[in-house]
Amino acid sequence: MQFLFEIEDVFDIGGRGCVLVPGVPYAFGQDVKTGAQLLxxxxQGTQVRTNIVAFEMINRGRPMVHAPFSLPRAVAKSSLPVGSKVYLLGSADV
Structure with a gap:
C-alpha cells in the first residue's frame, strides 16, 4: 500500500461519479491506470475500498502537478471528506 495524496476537494459530477482532487502526483514514480485499486x-478512521474509473481534465486556474480521477458512481461524496488519505493498493493488499 502506497500513499498517493490527501483529499483537498471532491466534485460530484452527475452521471459520472465523484472526482478527487488533487489526484495522483505526476511525480509518483509508477504508472497508475484506470482500474487501480484504492483504499x-x-x-474518522472509516475505510472505503474502491477503484479509479477515469482520469479527468480539470482547470483550476493554475498549473497542475497531479492527475484528478473519478470513482465509481456508487461511492458517495459524503463518504469522502476533505482530509481523507488515499492509498494505492498493490496486488498483495487486495
Whole structure:
C-alpha cells in the first residue's frame, strides 16, 4: 500500500461519479491506470475500498502537478471528506 495524496476537494459530477482532487502526483514514480485499486481512509478512521474509473481534465486556474480521477458512481461524496488519505493498493493488499 502506497500513499498517493490527501483529499483537498471532491466534485460530484452527475452521471459520472465523484472526482478527487488533487489526484495522483505526476511525480509518483509508477504508472497508475484506470482500474487501480484504492483504499481511502477518512479522518474518522472509516475505510472505503474502491477503484479509479477515469482520469479527468480539470482547470483550476493554475498549473497542475497531479492527475484528478473519478470513482465509481456508487461511492458517495459524503463518504469522502476533505482530509481523507488515499492509498494505492498493490496486488498483495487486495
Amino acid at each position: 481511502i481512509e477518512t479522518p
